[in-house]
Amino acid sequence: EDGATLFKKKTCFSCHGKDANTPLLPNYPRLAGQNADYALAQMKDIKSGVRNNGQTAGMKGVMHLVNDEEMKAIADWLSGLK
């Protein structure tokens, strides 16, 4: 499935905003236009726990919903947004 569909189905939009640019809270990151490699690395590190600072605990709780291929599709979609 494509990144846009996954971003909805896997609940990402609920914290990061439908447009990936209007996060629910000011201490959540805006993701639209982010480098795909960087975004993918953060998803993987939060899923594995290698990154566990700030608000990542909440995100870690949903990362079981996505596999590597799906995280890549989401990261690529994000990087294409304005």
Next chain:
Amino acid sequence: EDGATLFKKKTCFSCHGKDANTPLLPNYPRLAGQNADYALAQMKDIKSGVRNNGQTAGMKGVMHLVNDEEMKAIADWLSGLK
């Protein structure tokens, strides 16, 4: 000093790009327009080591150059960029 001046003086631009939007490497984040609270929290967590994933080791090496007030000025400046 204001965030723009600090972003130059404290070497941030060398990895994140003069416009904070053209990072040196694809696994470095684009920062322009990022939420100020989020950006500040990441700077503090990388400086303290609470966040130490990915490429943060290199950044940790320069964080002694900035204090809390300067990090806040940089974060606020970043959030105002397009």
